[in-house]
Amino acid sequence: MNGVRSVRPRFYFSLRSPYSWLAWHDLLRDHWDLAEQLDWRPFFEPDSHSSALLAAAGGRFPYTPMSKAKSLYVLQDVKRLAAERGLSFRWPVDRNPIWEVPHLAYLVAARHGRGQDFITAAARARWHEGRNVCDPAVVASWGDELGIDGSELAGAADDPLMRAQGVQALLEIQRDGVFGVPFFTLRHQKFWGVDRLVAFTEAVKRRRESSVAPVPAGAERLGLRKDGSVDDGHAGGCG
Structure with a gap:
């Protein structure tokens, strides 16, 4: 947050x-x-309450509504991309959604160590079952499978503490220069869009490889392998 x-x-x-x-x-x-090692961060359009809190904190949300032409394109594009992956889905209908309901509930689940499982439940409900994930009752219904009190999940948007955490998440969106999703960051590098996932994973891999400490000169003569482990010449490693 600093x-x-x-x-x-x-x-x-x-x-x-x-x-x-x-x-x-x-x-x-x-x-x-790699999924297990990422810092998963929610991106959501704030309602009037969160917008006021965000403005008071000196922030703003970098998002503008889509045009009708773009919305129609997205409908076609997602259907095409889903078919390429062998996925069937139901396009949900959002009526006056409050996106704090599922996204602040995600923060609750993440606090319990079940963040990715929450996303799995939300994805299944929204994209396969066509359910309204902004309905607190729908969110509460995932409680049993997550091992979390359903009322805690459903009530996240009404919890002042979770609202404050949501505002911090929105401020991080602004600080990281995020303007759409999916969005991936690797320190100062940024990758936007599902078609940039491969480039992002390759960048992470290169960074890991470059962070491996080099083997000191003459180390192989001391029994130190190129991967940094020690081989003392005995089959069991002891002796």
Whole structure:
């Protein structure tokens, strides 16, 4: 919260966004090991209450509504991308949604160590069942499978503490220069869109490889392998 960029690579996602859903699907399908190491951060449009709190904190939300033409394009595009992945889905109808309901509930689940499981439940409900994930009753229904009190999840948007945490999440969106989702960050590097997931994962891999400490000169003569482990010449490593 002090303005220092996260050392861990981040994945900004929205439970509203079909492109976030597709990126989440690809990430777990192809890069499940990386998924466990990411800093997962929610991106959501604030309601009037959160907007007022955000403005009071000196922030603003970087989002503008889509045009009708873009909305129609997204309908076609998501159907095409989902078909490429062998996914069937039901397009949900959002009526006066309050996006704090599922996203602040996600923060509650993350606090309990069940953040990714919450996203799984929300994705299933929204994109496969066509349910309204902004309905507190729907969110509460995931409590049993997550092992979390459903009322705690459903009431997150009414909890002043969770509202404050939500505002901090919105401020981080602004600080990281996030303008849409899915959005990935690796320190100062930024990747926007489901089609940038591969580039992001490759960048993370390169950074890991470059962070491995080099083997000192002459180390192999001392029995130190190139990967940094020690081989003392005995089959069992003892002796």
